[in-house]
Amino acid sequence: MAVLQMQRFSICALKKDRKAILEELQMLGVMEIDTSVVEDEGLQKMDTMESRQVFEKQAVMAEHALDVLQKYVPEKTSMLDSLAGKPLIDKADYDRIVSIRDELMKKANQLISMNKEISENNANVVKLENQIESLTPWMSLDVPMTSKGTGSAEILVGTMSRVMTLEEVRVAVSEHEPDLDAYDVQILSADRDLTYLAVVCLKKDAGRLEDALRASGFARPSQMVSKIPSELKVDLERQIQQLKTETKQIEDKIGSFAESRDDLKKVADYYRIRADKYQVLGLLPQSKQTFFISGYVPAGAVSILNEKIGQAYNCTVDVEEIKEDEEAPVLLKNGKISTPAESVLESYGLPKKGEIDPTKIMSFFYIILFGMMLSDAAYGLIVFGACFIVIKKFPRMGEGMKKSLSLFMYCGLSTLIWGILFGGYFGDVFDVVARVFFHRQSTAPVIAPLWFAPLGDPMKLLLFSMGLGILHLFTGLGIKGYTYLKEKDYMGFVCDVVFWYMLLVGLLLMLIPSSIFASIAQAQITFPPFLNMLAKVLAIGGAVGLLLFAARDNKNFGLRLALGAYELYNITGWLSDVLSYSRLLALGLATGVIASVVNQMGSMLGDGVVGAIGFIVIFLVGHTLNLAINLLGAYVHTNRLQFVEFFGKFYEGGGRPFNPFKENTKYVDIKEEN
């Protein structure tokens, strides 16, 4: 349970060792570079922007090539593969990649250009298809559109702007040119609002006829084709076919690149690592012969750095404590059971300067509260088993995923225990099966709860939930007190923590013997008189203390009292915080009751073979759904109790996560040589 102590580690070394030292640092991955404190008078920083961009571009290109491969020869992946994490490669393999990187980038380039060719081909196919489409109405024309006709006859090809029959066309012409007669109209086709026609007439009449037709909406086609339409169509189709064959060939060729996929992944990582290195290089202040590196290092890693860099190279190293006004990055270290809960803390915010790491205490409550909300032994066993198997099966899964799954594994265990205490095994499946299929008469449960059944005595569980809540909240207040003591702020400790404890404990002690409590607990508890006296003294003492000292920094006494009274008003906040823990009861009941509903529905088909099959189907579907929805509920509400109620008492967060200079790879991890 700790925030790791950070130290500032500075190196001044010769430029000739620059590359080697940077690579060593990157491989160790224990230092967050921060050169803002180095006085850079007379020192210069290198502009590495350009080379960095070159490497980044290479990395992006390799990834683009991978995308192309994925598109045409998809890698087989299953749901579980995403859990597997990055494979580990050894140094020799990595060196091999480095030596053939140019070749690989050539392959990447080829892949990208082949992809481009395919998309161009596809665009051309679409264009040709459009062309065929526009030819369709002219298909029955057996001369080219641009045909000049014969010696004395001429052909007019075009469209009328509405649907017309042969007679209508002739009538329209005779309205304008009643004496024109020697012409032949052929309707080629018609669609919704156009009629496509070809007219043969004498050359000398052509002008008059066209004018007459125009008056009724005749127009020449916008695109004249110099070939016979049906021949052109065949031609175009052949071109499309050719393009498609070409595409197919390119696709096959892309397929032959599939074996380079793994190497391309590695080379992408290689360029990403180099780009990172150049970014850091750009930050380093340098003189003519030397350069400086400075950054945050966890205190435990200082000796490794001393050994690997301080002694290995001709340089001076300097280790200092972090200065008062410096905000060091935060790295947490916890025990085996608590580490998984770090991810929960991270999603709220890391401890800021001066705050302690509450992960250990929080993980303890997290697991208990989660188990109580799910509280079904069978569900707990399923969650525990699933997480356990996945963790064992994929030892190299990502850090974050591993943390979450381990946390759920412990939560599953806790659910199992609460389930046994409350007697929930898939709700009441044993009772239902015994009654329906084995005709058991007794109404007593098959497996009696170790403690008690919540539905039988909800008030008892309600009181227990709130009791647990008070314990949780008091722990939070205790941590606040601990922080005050650590900073030697004794006044704060007494005024903000001890007075609250006095007031709350006093009020609790006054509440327990009262009749309200008796009616809830269904048992009258009587305290000896001195305890009643003590309760009153504590409550009044705490209240007066808060009233007078809560706003002790305020000079104006009247305002101070008013602010003190406002602090006292926070007692309602405590009340609502404690009531909030009633969700432990509500969610626990929800799991059990919905599970019973499922069992009940399953049993409605009666016994016998049909009944048994129906029961199994309903059982599987129903309990899967119930488990999923209640897992979500337990997760959300455990987080809420931690974040709002618990952290609200003492924790602010807002620390900056430790972000070391390391080999930040996407596809593979590189094994360190040793």
Add this chain to the structure above:
Amino acid sequence: MSQLGIVYALLGAALAVLLAGAGSSIGVGIAGQAASGVVTEDPSKFAKVLIMQLLPGTQGIYGLLVGFITLSKVGLLGGQVAALTPQSGLMILAACLPIGIVGLISGKYQGKTSAAAIGIVAKKPDQFGKAMLFPAMVETYAILALLISILAVTNIPV
């Protein structure tokens, strides 16, 4: 004997399931629209926004829970149907109202809050933990209503 008592009790169970379920479907619907928008842009956020969408779904389950407890209490689920007086029937009806009404209203508003939280996830996926809290705040009141409904239904003498 008058059957009115059982009618009131059944009406209560129906109201609990009906109102709370309606609230949840409104809420899940609102959140689902926002979630679909995010997935159009970035399918990798599917799991996160799906969780957000499901958050307002719990009211319906609470309604079901109270409805079920009520039905089993009055013996409608197999066994002997209890002989309820109209008074105790009305008492059960009253006990069912908190989760029904609060479920309806909180379901709708939790849906709106979820939709807004989905906006957080869309822009800052790493703030998922905090985003999830806002809809969970609304749910508190549904849980309190559920609690009172359960306590009342189980403690009414039949």
